[in-house]
Amino acid sequence: MRQQLFFSPTMREIPQGADIPSHQLMLRAGLVRQTASGIYSYLPLGKKVLRNVEEIIREEMDNAGAQELLMPAIQPTELWEESGRLNNYGPELMRLKDRHERDFVLGPTHEEVITSLVRDNVNSYKKLPMNLYQIQTKYRDERRPRFGVLRSREFMMKDAYSFDTDKEGLDKNYQAMFNAYTNIFSRCCLDFRAVKADAGAIGGKGGTHEFMVLSDVGEDTIAYSGASDYAANVEIADLPDMYEKAEAPKETMEDIHTPNMRTIEELTQGLQINSDRLLKSLLFLVDDKPILVVCRGDHEINEIKVSNAFEAEDVRLAEDKEVFDIMGVETGFIGPVNVPEEVTVVCDFAVKSVVSGVCGANKKDKHYQNVHPERDFSVTSYGDFRLVQEGDPSPDGKGTIQFAKGIEVGHVFKLGTKYSEALGAVYLDENGRSQPMIMGCYGIGVSRTIAAIVEQHHDDNGLIWPKSIAPFDVHVLVLNTKQEEQVNLGESLYESLKKAGYNVLIDDRKERAGVKFKDADLLGLPIRVTCGKRAAEGIVEVKTRRDGNMEEVHVDELDSYLTTLYQQIQ
Amino acid sequence: MRQQLFFSPTMREIPQGADIPSHQLMLRAGLVRQTASGIYSYLPLGKKVLRNVEEIIREEMDNAGAQELLMPAIQPTELWEESGRLNNYGPELMRLKDRHERDFVLGPTHEEVITSLVRDNVNSYKKLPMNLYQIQTKYRDERRPRFGVLRSREFMMKDAYSFDTDKEGLDKNYQAMFNAYTNIFSRCCLDFRAVKADAGAIGGKGGTHEFMVLSDVGEDTIAYSGASDYAANVEIADLPDMYEKAEAPKETMEDIHTPNMRTIEELTQGLQINSDRLLKSLLFLVDDKPILVVCRGDHEINEIKVSNAFEAEDVRLAEDKEVFDIMGVETGFIGPVNVPEEVTVVCDFAVKSVVSGVCGANKKDKHYQNVHPERDFSVTSYGDFRLVQEGDPSPDGKGTIQFAKGIEVGHVFKLGTKYSEALGAVYLDENGRSQPMIMGCYGIGVSRTIAAIVEQHHDDNGLIWPKSIAPFDVHVLVLNTKQEEQVNLGESLYESLKKAGYNVLIDDRKERAGVKFKDADLLGLPIRVTCGKRAAEGIVEVKTRRDGNMEEVHVDELDSYLTTLYQQIQ
Structure with missing residues (x-):
């Protein structure tokens, strides 16, 4: 892609109202723009990042045996009446009427639609288990949208729903999703914890974990052990009975x-x-x-x-x-x-x-x-009725509890039969008896995963994309577009690097070198190749964005140099 | 994918209310299910087809130099007031209020959003021309949704918007899109015509073409010449002045x-x-x-x-x-x-x-x-004030006009400055003067393209997918799952064909052979490989769905046989 005509408007200043690094940098680097409060457009750079995250999710979901489908955003209100959630959900649920005055909601989640879909199309134990997922736009009318795409009103979500005949099947699907999520967030280069959580409004008394990215801007508090992998939402972290009974005082009350x-x-x-x-x-x-x-x-x-x-x-x-x-x-x-x-x-x-x-x-x-x-x-x-505190013993007996802030990027829930019973999603078992399906649901906030990645991968100069997520792999800079050698070398590298399989952005703009360096740091592509003063000698400067390491490399060696470098970097 | 647990419910009977082949077959083969009137869920088979069409569109749009972004479905009503379209659009425009009673619309199209986005982020001729596109969910509250995904209320669309500094630039972008659309619909194996059309409510007095798939179920009438590539919407087809003046009668009035x-x-x-x-x-x-x-x-x-x-x-x-x-x-x-x-x-x-x-x-x-x-x-x-009729001379002087029904799958419009002037999308030209950007817009109905493909590619037994669109390339049938040889051969072919790069569906269900054959024809994958009675000898039956041709092939030859066959078929 040529930067001259690339729609990636950058900003030098911190935009007003952007309080956290990911919000600031996603605006400054031209990934997103706000269309209305809590409603964003993804510009080409942001769309590429979104696609990269989606593809990682898709691959891991497919590998875990889940099947992709696509449900509508508009859902008939009747389904929400059937499930009993219509009134519980409150003003976060966006509603509308069609031209015939029929009531609809814009789906914040799809338990109702998927349960009715499976109810109407699956009736035998022979077709179970099944795990269905989609990557789709969701709507939640947040009271106070903020932090850019971290808490927005229209956002991209991956939601999956499993259907089983027994609890063991649900456990298996749950574990498969737990593992898939671990792979997904690892591939996104996130430092995260899977924390035990409370089931809350979505229902279900079974297990539930939240996948939390550790970050100071997180809105949740995680209680974790420094000495084990124990982690729980602070609201749910168990405490053992560790207290000796005190002796009664001599004095009477x-x-x-x-x-x-x-x-x-x-x-x-x-x-x-x-x-x-x-x-x-x-x-x-x-x-x-x-x-x-x-x-x-x-x-x-x-x-x-x-x-x-x-x-x-x-x-x-x-x-x-x-x-x-x-x-x-x-x-x-x-x-x-x-x-x-x-x-x-x-x-x-x-x-x-x-x-x-x-x-x-x-x-x-x-x-x-x-x-x-x-x-x-x-x-x-x-x-055990109290909130855990820092310094309490970890419930697994290993170490003591510490607190950290986290951004929730995913959650896995055992729903049980809450929705299948409410909506009548039953199957005939091997003996011809009708049984409610046992469900699980599994969500990933795709848009906020991007914000979480930015929170963990940036410095004062801008973004630092992990290569799995980067919108382009290599940034070729032609420092002075008036110098023919630089232009020719840049253009030939642009072509040869693309042929070698890299996604390449070339800065062919008629801008000063300082502007180009600053924008390159802001955009944060993993590897920068600068065609500058030594272009005539065939020498370029290769900079690794993450560690700032710079080397002068002759173009003849560039191919093998980049191969090695690209393998090494995160 | 294993059919046993694949969520692809098929139906033997023609579903009630489904009047045209594509609607019937997309329901019967388990591609879609209706969630509400004009609102559909895409089941896994349908989702795969959707993705294939989307990828063809994406490739051709990228090749044509367009940049992908993603705008929100929810749009502030103010933008539609600015453009002057709010009241013109009528009840097809779905509206909603957020929790603060602010007015929004669900976008049926994105001229307003993109124009304001470009207005706010591009101000110099140096950043133009630009062509931005998205593949995104659209909303139109049709008075009478019907024909399945052909006329629905929530649907997938590719919309693109070009921004130029002069008319020549617009012509170039228009032609690039015209060519891209020709490639896209050709790759979708559609018999289509690019027909001249009327600009209608979307505005703009410049050129406009509709891409029409020829089909008896089409809702538009195309006037075309049998002797040239002339084609126009019947509402717009020109007629030359071909009449001699009659002599005046002797009688007085x-x-x-x-x-x-x-x-x-x-x-x-x-x-x-x-x-x-x-x-x-x-x-x-x-x-x-x-x-x-x-x-x-x-x-x-x-x-x-x-x-x-x-x-x-x-x-x-x-x-x-x-x-x-x-x-x-x-x-x-x-x-x-x-x-x-x-x-x-x-x-x-x-x-x-x-x-x-x-x-x-x-x-x-x-x-x-x-x-x-x-x-x-x-x-x-x-x-020229009259409607064209069959038998009229073609305006290009070649042959006579014939009529055909068409499904509109795409359109390209020269918008001019209608939206850029209304919304103030201006740039500074080389002399520092402020000028309105010159726009074009280019849409493809992705969901209805699938319906159009089905209309042109089916027979009485079911779907016949072109290989570019097929959800799977090869359908392996294990005829009798109680016969170990058939199961073993089927399973080994399933693995080896996947390794060879085919997308494979294996029918591993415990169903009768007749059911499997019927479902295979209904699903319409390009190549069927049946492991039946001669499995023990290593012989399978290979059937081409489109022409019904069947051959017995030994598994040792299968690889080369399929390579040749797959290249040959449409």
């Missing part, structure tokens, strides 16, 4: 006057004690039943763990008014002692370790001190 | 009483004369001016030609009330004699040839007879 001490901070200040002696109580409504969850004052209760512990459909923190109605006192003074009969008290494991505790007394302006679990209040059960 | 004779049929019946002696008059409002257009009774007036002749923005037939108000008589009795002063009379060339004509007398229940143009009424001008 007594109440203390604590006006204006409602929060952990106010209590530790006011009573001059460490927060790990406080018992923090939160009242949840778990499928409408009041559950008082108690943890140590230096810990945070994790709602997802509460939900999972009770296998609940619906968990929420009680509102202030509800707390007052149930506990008879305002939120700041509730505690596990003398709770009303209908309230169940459960404690995080760490509560066992509290020595001579302090908790709300269920009386206005009062706390208890010298509180001891099981002596002073009954505990229905202990469990 | 006189009126006749013609109650209940308003139509051509009623007049030819009532007066017992041929329709070529009648003068048919229609009153048009051309940019609000009344124009009476007269043609011969055996001809039809073509509104597009009227519009073009007057270079009008807006042309419409006057309504009955308007006719009465202007002409003072009802529609059935209007004519060119004694018209009110404000009415201009123009005649089709053929009117010159009318001998002793009959026309409406502008009086209730009256016509004139013995009418002679220029003697009895004044003619402002003669022109």
Whole structure:
């Protein structure tokens, strides 16, 4: 491709509103342009990168035995009513009416369409297992689109859906996708972790992993062990029961006057004690039943763990008014002692370790001190209810937990029969009995994978493309287009390198050398070949973008030099 | 690919509501399934075909120097206001609001987006010419979606837009696209014609051609010469002035009483004369001016030609009330004699040839007879105002016009400056002056190209894929999966043929031979290799789908046999 007429507008300055490196560089290098908030056009350079990532995904999906299809973006609302997701999905779901006033949605995901498609066309165990995928445009009306293609409203996604007759089949498909994703993100040269995650709104109580690219601009926090490959979303990371029961204090429990001490901070200040002696109580409504969850004052209760512990459909923190109605006192003074009969008290494991505790007394302006679990209040059960913290032991027993920020680029879910039951996707088993299909779903955010690659592969001067992703392999620079030797050498290299199988971009623009060098660094193609002052001698300068290494090479040696170099670089 | 687990549900019966072969066969062979009216999912077989067509398009577009990008489907309504098309487009334009109540459209085409993109990023003649294309999903809310993917509401399109500094550049880009389209449709093995067409709503007064695949199910009529490559949309086909002026009759004009004779049929019946002696008059409002257009009774007036002749923005037939108000008589009795002063009379060339004509007398229940143009009424001008008919001479002077039905699969348009002026896409020329870019646009209906291929390549038993499009090259049939020799031979051929570079589908299903043969014909892969009774001897049957030719071949010869055969077939 000739740069003179190539549609790749570059920018020197950091564009307004672009807060993170990938957003800045994708704009500056001319990969994308915003058409509307959260809606982007991919310019030729960006489109090439998109295709490269898509091809890696396609190859690995095909190798894993998945079959590619293509479903429509427009989906009939009825399907979303059948699955029961229409109202749960909220304003992220973009809706429209056709000319006959029929309701449609723009698909943010395709569980409904694929399940109805398979329902209508597969009815025997003989056609299962099956794993179907597409690379297709998705729509999510983000409240606050930002970070360029990292959080946009129209974006490219690879979504796959597996259909099995039994749990073992699902496990196998899940593992195949897990492995395929590992290959895909490895080939994209990403430093990532597959982290255990919560199933969330997409449904399914089975396993789920998120593939997280480690990056400071990530919006998720990963808890991982420095000493093993353990990694989990911080919201889901398990904690073992590692606490010894403390001995009961000699003193009996007594109440203390604590006006204006409602929060952990106010209590530790006011009573001059460490927060790990406080018992923090939160009242949840778990499928409408009041559950008082108690943890140590230096810990945070994790709602997802509460939900999972009770296998609940619906968990929420009680509102202030509800707390007052149930506990008879305002939120700041509730505690596990003398709770009303209908309230169940459960404690995080760490509560066992509290020595001579302090908790709300269920009386206005009062706390208890010298509180001891099981002596002073009954505990229905202990469990893992708190958020993990840095320094906690890793649940696999190896090392301690550290935190990192991550960009979610993929996820794999065991859906089970949620959608097949809702939409009636059944098959006849070997005995002629009708059974719901067992499903898994597997997504990759293609557009945001590109942003993640940029986050991990750039420097102050611009992009540094891994060769598997690079829009071109080699950048030939003709430094001075008025010098015939440089032009001739550049043009002949352009042709010979293309013939040798490289994708080549030649900078044939009538620009100053400084502009060309700057743009070349910004575009970040793996290898730069500069035809400059020594062109007449047949000598070019070869620069590796990643390490900045430069060598003068005679054109006669260039072929073998590049072959070796190209193999070596990332 | 193994057919046992391949998601390619076939049907024996013709599906309800599928009226044309391509719709029937694409459903029956499991290429597509309808998700909603005019909205389709492409199953794996259909997706492979789609990709093959897309790759042919991509290669030819790249070879023609076009650059691929990707624009969003969601477009801000403001852009359509800027271009002035928002209200012209009508209910085919799908609209939606985002969560902030901002208005968007789902793009049926991308002139607005690309023009604003180029406007914002290109400002110098140095970066032109440029031709940008995408292969992307489009939306048109057809009033009556039908014929499967031939007229659907969500479909795949290749659209390209060229930007030039002068008309010669546009001509060059136009010709490059014309040639690329010729290559593309030839490689798709389509029998097509590039026909002259009307620019219509997309705008632009320059040249435009439609690429029409000849097919009885086509919705357009092509006028073409049997003796040359002349072809035009019937709505636009020119007619030369080929008529001699008739001599004036000796009789003077006189009126006749013609109650209940308003139509051509009623007049030819009532007066017992041929329709070529009648003068048919229609009153048009051309940019609000009344124009009476007269043609011969055996001809039809073509509104597009009227519009073009007057270079009008807006042309419409006057309504009955308007006719009465202007002409003072009802529609059935209007004519060119004694018209009110404000009415201009123009005649089709053929009117010159009318001998002793009959026309409406502008009086209730009256016509004139013995009418002679220029003697009895004044003619402002003669022109080409009528629809072409079969048997008319071809405008290139070679042969006569014949009609054929066509499916429009592509079109090329010279847009000129319509969009660049509306949206302000200007560049600075060599003298630093601001000029609007000169644009062309070039579309291919990718989904409907597939339907067109099926229309031209099938027989009663099913699809007959050209090898350039076929989802697989070779279909290996294991006739009896209980016979170990057949299974072993089939499996070894499956592997060796893949190694030899063929895309192979193996029918490894536990089905009867009859089912397998029927499905193989239905799927229509170019070459079928059947492992049947003579498998033990190493003999397979090779069938060419297109001509039905069958040969028994020993596996040792198979490689060279297939190499030759594959080269020979279409």
